[in-house]
Amino acid sequence: MSKFISLIFLILFTTKISCAQYNENFGSTDECYGKTFSIAAWVLTDTTNSIAPLDLSQVLVAIDSLNQKFKGICVNFRLCSFDTLPNHRQDTIEKGLHDEEIAALYRKKNMINLYFATEIVNPQPGANPAGYAPMGSTTIPSDDNQRDAIFLKKSAFTPSVLLHEIGHYFGLYHTFETVANGEELPDGSNCATAGDLVCDTQADPNGENNGDCNLDPQIKDPTTNLMFEPPVCNIMSYYDNQFCNYHFSRGQLDRMLSIMKTGRSYLW
Numbered sequence: 274m275s276k277f278i279s280l281i282f283l284i285l286f287t288t289k290i291s292c293a294q295y296n297e298n299f300g301s302t303d304e305c306y307g308k309t310f311s312i313a314a315w316v317l318t319d320t321t322n323s324i325a326p327l328d329l330s331q332v333l334v335a336i337d338s339l340n341q342k343f344k345g346i347c348v349n350f351r352l353c354s355f356d357t358l359p360n361h362r363q364d365t366i367e368k369g370l371h372d373e374e375i376a377a378l379y380r381k382k383n384m385i386n387l388y389f390a391t392e393i394v395n396p397q398p399g400a401n402p403a404g405y406a407p408m409g410s411t412t413i414p415s416d417d418n419q420r421d422a423i424f425l426k427k428s429a430f431t432p433s434v435l436l437h438e439i440g441h442y443f444g445l446y447h448t449f450e451t452v453a454n455g456e457e458l459p460d461g462s463n464c465a466t467a468g469d470l471v472c473d474t475q476a477d478p479n480g481e482n483n484g485d486c487n488l489d490p491q492i493k494d495p496t497t498n499l500m501f502e503p504p505v506c507n508i509m510s511y512y513d514n515q516f517c518n519y520h521f522s523r524g525q526l527d528r529m530l531s532i533m534k535t536g537r538s539y540l541w
């Protein structure tokens with residue numbers, strides 16, 4: 274009899290554990306933050322406004338996608354303004370050269386400001402030309418014009434691009450990060466202090482996946498001799514797969530939540 278009761282307990286316990294585990298759609302966390310962040314969108318246009326115009330519906334679809342992916346921590350985003358800036362001489366934004374001026378001219382304080390340009394020029398090697406965002410941390414940054422400025426290329430804009438940049442803005446590194454914190458090993462032994470500092474995103478050599486779910490060719494880590502199994506459907510990776518439901522991991526949602534409460538706590 275007691276064996277039977279233990280079995281029932283075991284089944285209940287196992288069910289509870291599996292429910293609390295990681296959910297691929299939006300991770301899962303016990304915490305519900307209940308905050309709505311405000312977004313201001315600025316669309317720079319050249320004299321003809323003919324090159325890759327961007328319309329309101331594209332921004333709304335992308336914000337909808339943000340709301341889906343952040344649902345797990347009860348965080349929402351809403352669009353508060355959408356302004357087109359006609360005949361702008363800086364429809365090409367060079368990082369470090371034009372962004373400060375644009376952000377100084379057009380800025381809604383304590384909101385996330387999105388600036389859409391025809392070209393984004395990022396002189397840093399290997400940088401993503403689809404956009405860039407200021408990296409969030411647990412310390413509140415000084416109140417300069419670029420503190421909340423995210424720059425995006427109009428023709429490359431998709432919900433995934435916005436999700437990726439918002440990830441950086443709330444303090445996420447790429448899953449393949451090696452410079453800032455050192456290289457993460459595929460055995461997970463240094464996951465808290467190396468790579469992206471998130472333990473449920475496996476070490477990522479940023480290899481090729483040929484549009485598929487696996488690394489192709491497979492890559493072995495020379496230190497541990499283990500095969501890499503990177504999170505190819507993670508929003509903070511650079512893999513491209515049409516079958517992916519791109520997501521943040523639970524660890525990434527938790528890291529962003531801690532930064533929302535500290536380094537980004539000034540946001541409305």
Ligand SMILES: [Zn+2]
Pocket residue numbers: 401437441447
């Ligand atoms: Zn990135």
